[in-house]
Amino acid sequence: MSTLSSDSSVYTELLLQTERHIRLIRLLPGIEDDDIHLELSTSDLDSKPTYETLSYTWGDVSDPKSVHIRGLASDAPVSFAVTSNCYRALARLRLKQQARTIWVDAISINQNDVEERNSQVALMSRIYSEAANVVVYLGERTSNSDLALDFITECDNPSPDASSLSYPKEDELVKSLVDFFHRPWFSRVWVIQEIALPNSAIVHCGKRTIDWAAIQNFQRWNVNAKWLAELPFVLSMPKRSLELDEPEHAMLNALLKSRHCAATDPRDKVYALLPLLRKFNKRIELQPRYQDTATEVFTDCAKTLIATCGWDILHAVQGGSKLPDLPSWVPDWSVPPRREFIGNCGKEGMERGYYTHFWDRKRDFNVPYMPELVSKTLQSKPEKTSQMLRVHGFSCGKIAKIGSTYIASKTPFPYHEWRNMLDDETVKAIDRAEPAPAYRGDQDHLDYTFHWVLGAIERGVYPNALRMFLFPRKPGKSTRFEDISRWEEELRELASNKGVKDDDGVPELPFHEIPFHLAADDFPPSYFRYIQAVLRHCHSRRFFITEKGYIGIAPQEAEIGDDVYICAGAVTPFVLRDHGTVADDHGGNWCFNLVGECYKERSPWESIRYGLGDPEAIYIA
Known part of the structure; x- marks a missing residue:
């Protein structure tokens, strides 16, 4: 997560009363070119409110757009800054005739309040798990995005008059799929838990929508067809290791597999995975602390895992860290993967390692x-x-x-x-x-x-x-x-x-x-x-x-x-x-x-x- 300069009076009037409370947004109806108007309220998760969550990429924070929040002490709507990508997502989600209740991290959480960020991130597994639906915004249409969506839809629900897929494998089609899965959303670390925790999801790409289940089905189809060499981690996430491994090994495996994923805040490379562990009833002694530096967060993470994961922590260290005072034995998770792990961290590595037998x-x-x-x-x-x-x-x-x-x-x-x-x-x-x-x-x-x-x-x-x-x-x-x-x-x-x-x-x-x-x-x-x-x-x-x-x-x-x-x-x-x-x-x-x-x-x-x-x-x- 990152921060934008916004009017903090919005949050002063809507304080979260307990650690179970969240802020929900009523996205008011409108047509395509209208300004975006919202209403905010607080709700206790124990009361089982009905809402959807938005999953998107923050985008460029240097190009903010304003939405208007109504219903506060001020009679006039209050302008609130969001990223342009968030603005476009809200515009796509907005209905023409009725309001829509959603939760959006950039607005629902006071990003300038460290204690609130800590508390809300710790609550994230409940926020997404208990949502009625997650709405994924991938971005706007491109010249070949419709071709990719048509093929993914065909894989999920083949035409009745076709005994096999009606699309032959051609360079243009493969490129459209590659471009589709290289959209920034697929490489963002937060989306891993945002898409894994809810029971259902709908994906928006421009004006087109598609069920997340169809994209998952394409991943299964691709395992056999091998059209694409590798799909994003959010699609190929090894849920079995999260279910069966010890919590520390599960966390390390998730850190390794998601190492190439992007995060605006490097601390989120660790914190974004904690809700995912909780979904599989895994807990480690690590809590979000946004008052800490990235060096402190990565060091605390390594100290938490070292007793169980041992040498695997050191195998995960790769060069290129620019964090000050980071111990050399602590992996810098903000550095993208640079090379193959020879030690092949985890149990498989211990079995394959030629020194282990010695x-x-x-x-x-x-x-x-x-x-x-x-x-x-x-x-x-x-x-x-x-x-x-x-x-x-x-x-x-x-x-x-x-x-x-x-x-x-x-x-x-x-x-x-x-x-x-x-x-x-x-x-x-x-x-x-x-x-x-x-x-x-x-x-x-x-x-x-x-x-x-x-x-x-x-x-x-x-x-x-x-x-x-x-x-x-x-x-x-x-x-x-x-x-x-x-x-x-x-x-x-x-x-x-x-x-x-x-x-x-x-x-x-x-x-x-x-x-x-x-x-x-x-x-x-x-x-x-x-x-x-x-x-x-x-x-x-x-x-x-x-x-x-x-x-x-x-x-x-x-x-x-x-x-x-x-x-x-x-x-x-x-x-x-x-x-x-x-x-x-x-x-x-x-x-x-x-x-x-x-x-x-x-x-x-x-x-x-x-x-x-x-x-x-x-x-x-």
């Missing part, structure tokens, strides 16, 4: 296998106490060499650059023939390890298939190769058409919009699964070599001199950056900032079995 076998380290939240001070700053994590791990050495970053849609895959880094003498000095079952026949072990690291976690390794994909032969030229793959060319064209650019003005696709599933789709299944794994896992990462000669892929933010640690109980290693020392009674005093999860060859793990000692205690600030 910890299952080796139970005699006598150290905690979960991060411990502690309050500590740096020796360089004894006056300031910070919330840190105490963990235990093995050092794999500092990063001695690091390659350039691969960004799909922006940079060619740096295959040759990374492969040439293997000529380093420390890399060659390691005997990689020891874990023989991991390799195939007499294949070069170092080359196999390199391609295994690029794919991360995936079992099948196909170096020749990857090279064939990255460097396809030019037509009719058996000895000549293309500079980049056709898939990369398509990505660049897609990024250019999308109009999204990085800080330097170079077109770049957001991570969640990169069509990895289309890469190498004409290759045999085992090949394209491996190639897609390489592209996904290497995106926004760089190849590295530690001073001990071990190889891996690290986050884009990693630098030479960073440490690589294997932490007790964690699914993957982590890249850490020196942050000073901490006085500690447990024997360890090194303190680091978390850069992010990484992936590296297994060799160090095999070596641990042969006596590197117990893990050391370290701190993450």
Whole structure:
């Protein structure tokens, strides 16, 4: 939620008497070009009032429009500022002959009253669950929106004289569907609970309306037809995990899945999901506190989840946060997803993680296998106490060499650059023939390890298939190769058409919009699964070599001199950056900032079995 400058006298006359009270709006009748007139009243939810709720995107707060509120102490209507998108939504909802009772967050809640915002957001699950209906406003008509709506309607209710859908799959139709589901409403974090909580919903797109159930049915149809690679989270939300998981895991999963969703206020990335948990009778010890900064909100959220979710919190950390004083181990949920989770947060990640089996076998380290939240001070700053994590791990050495970053849609895959880094003498000095079952026949072990690291976690390794994909032969030229793959060319064209650019003005696709599933789709299944794994896992990462000669892929933010640690109980290693020392009674005093999860060859793990000692205690600030 955001704020607009409005007359606060509206709320002074209509104070909410209890935490169960809400403000309802009578949207007075009118025709298309009339000014919008409203009446406000308060109501106790326990009295079971009949009302609808509006779900929409706030839009640009710098271009406000005025609605007129009647029935206050002043005889004349009071002007009240709303966003232009809210104004258009009200104009579409307004009936010609009779009033309509609705609840709209921008008007029903005093956005300038922090305590009221806290109370009303905590009540949101009831407000939406007990509404007679939710009305979704997607925006006005576009040149191809009717085509998309016609097709969605046809999917929901096929024509009687057609044995199958009467619309053949054509580029124009697919584009209309893509454009439809890329409307801002579908990417807004608040709509997740706004559409999930009510029993029914009607969708407005310009003058057209359609049942939300029809759009849901299209999602089910698309699962089999696969016309669109991915539909918005609000349609594909994993309700099963919300129903079955522990509350903390359910919250973390919802945060991860909705990470790309937009919110005007970054704190809403957390608070908008709390009502959703309550729908599934899940509760965590976290309440809306709009008096807190985003740093405080994200930190409190991480502290609430860490005891249950453990290492998954650290796997969720991705670079790019600009929040002041945010602990490095706390995910900044306002930063869009930048790369694939190698740890694959959650139970699935723990099952797939190749380090998990090692910890299952080796139970005699006598150290905690979960991060411990502690309050500590740096020796360089004894006056300031910070919330840190105490963990235990093995050092794999500092990063001695690091390659350039691969960004799909922006940079060619740096295959040759990374492969040439293997000529380093420390890399060659390691005997990689020891874990023989991991390799195939007499294949070069170092080359196999390199391609295994690029794919991360995936079992099948196909170096020749990857090279064939990255460097396809030019037509009719058996000895000549293309500079980049056709898939990369398509990505660049897609990024250019999308109009999204990085800080330097170079077109770049957001991570969640990169069509990895289309890469190498004409290759045999085992090949394209491996190639897609390489592209996904290497995106926004760089190849590295530690001073001990071990190889891996690290986050884009990693630098030479960073440490690589294997932490007790964690699914993957982590890249850490020196942050000073901490006085500690447990024997360890090194303190680091978390850069992010990484992936590296297994060799160090095999070596641990042969006596590197117990893990050391370290701190993450």
